[in-house]
Amino acid sequence: MKCPYCDNEMKLGYIQCRDGVQWTLKKQLVAALSVFGKECTSLANGAADNSNVVYAYKCDSCKKVIIDYSNREV
Numbered sequence: 001m002k003c004p005y006c007d008n009e010m011k012l013g014y015i016q017c018r019d020g021v022q023w024t025l026k027k028q029l030v031a032a033l034s035v036f037g038k039e040c041t042s043l044a045n046g047a048a049d050n051s052n053v054v055y056a057y058k059c060d061s062c063k064k065v066i067i068d069y070s071n072r073e074v
């Protein structure tokens with residue numbers, strides 16, 4: 001995948017979190033993550049059977065990480 005900022009090739013890797021990787025509108029205590037509101041989006045995209053590991057592309061040049069959570073084959 002090409003970086004949309006600088007057009008360099010991005011590296012595919014993983015982001016992992018024991019309690020799952022989510023985007024939330026508001027900062028939450030990790031212990032409270034089980035109480036998800038509707039402003040919580042699981043970023044699970046097929047890297048594992050659970051949401052604890054997600055695929056992520058990293059650009060070394062401009063220090064960006066992109067997570068596509070559409071769950072398609074990478």
Ligand SMILES: [Zn+2]
Pocket residue numbers: 003004005006007008059060061062063064
């Ligand atoms: Zn870049």
